[in-house]
Amino acid sequence: MTAATASALPIVSLNPPIAAVSLRSGTNHITLSTQRRRLCLVQVANDSKATEVSPDRVIEKSEADKIVDGMDFGELCNEFECISSPSVKATARQLVRDILELRDGNRALGIYAVSVKYKDPVRSFTGREKYKRPLWSIDALDKPNVSVQDMVMLSTSVLNIKWTLKGNPKNPIASVGGPVIVKVNSHFTLNQISGQVIEHEETWDLSSSSTIAQAYFWASRRLFSTIExxxxxxxxxxxxxxxxxxxxxxxxxxxxxxxxxxxxxxxxxxxxxxxxxxxxxxxxxxxxxxxxxxxx
Structure with missing residues (x-):
């Protein structure tokens, strides 16, 4: 075998299996296997990266879920008895979601008892069917927005949510006084077993609104209450x-x-x-x- 033939052998043996190359040269075998191993490692790294990105796109919690997950519901059950149920937590999650989304006439009625009692400073009623009616904020305010400041379980059956409603009056004269800012304190009494709301009471604080905005709020709210x-x-x-x-x-x-x-x-x-x-x-x-x- 000539020197020219011997030098050409590694070039010809790249296509056959590595075992055939190892018969010719141990050095070439080590070099090829290392290169193939590097290729495999690169491919695996790309696959793992793809699987790490996709869950981040899917798992995104809403603001309501984040608020409820940060709440302390206390010990619903111990080793002897259950003093409440997971339905209470599910109701709390839905209530804060309804407040944040401010859905007009599309609230989750199932979380309210059939004979639920509602009360605020100008209106009171009984029956969850009345929750189907349009909200005052949609009729009176232009593009109202909501933010939740606090949410706490006062007991195993009493939930308190503090939130703020803000929006400009739709009446052009009243809009001179700036936006209506209402700090709402919603007090819910829940059935510990079913989790349904049996009593709902709200109080309002308008100290952050101007005098004109406050006058518009009370006038429009009383008119709304009379119509209802x-x-x-x-x-x-x-x-x-x-x-x-x-x-x-x-x-x-x-x-x-x-x-x-x-x-x-x-x-x-x-x-x-x-x-x-x-x-x-x-x-x-x-x-x-x-x-x-x-x-x-």
Missing amino acids: SAKDFSDSLKNVSSSLSTEKENVDFYPDPSGDPRKFFQTEDDFQRDAIQIALFVALLYFLVQFLRTTL
Whole structure:
């Protein structure tokens, strides 16, 4: 074998397996295996980098989740008994999410009990169906925004959220006084088992608003409350009328006292007519009292 042939062997043996090269030269074998190992390490490093980036894009907590995760709910259960339930935490998470998003007529009604009681300085009502109605802030303020300052469990069934509502009045005259800034203190009483809200009370602090902004707030809020009370009155009339109609259907005819199932008697309508008139008068009187209480 000539020297020229021997020098050409490593170039020809690059394509065959490394084992064939190792028969020719141990040095070449070591060099090739090191290069291949480096290639493999680079490929693995790229794969690991790809898997590290993707979770960061997917796992992003909302502001509501961050607030709730930072809360201390206390010890819901110990080794002997459970004094509350995880549903309380789920309700708290949804409540703060609804406040932050300020969703108009799209609140999570399931977190409220059917007979939930609501109260603020100018209005009170019972029933979660009324939470479907539009919010005052959407009608009265231009692009309102919300921030949550504090959220704490006062006990295993009492949640307190402090938040601020800010927005410019939609009325051009009132907008001269600057934005309406309302510091709201929302007090929720929860059912410890189901986690549903059974009582909801709010208090307001407008000390950060100007005199004009405060006047606009109270005037628009009382007007809003009066309109909502009128809706309550209308709903009450519908419920009374519906219940009386159902009762009338049940008592218009009654069986023959003699026992013959083929005979029925029809009752007089005078009593039903009087009952309807009395109900309407009482409802009208109730509405008048509520209107005077909110305006005076």
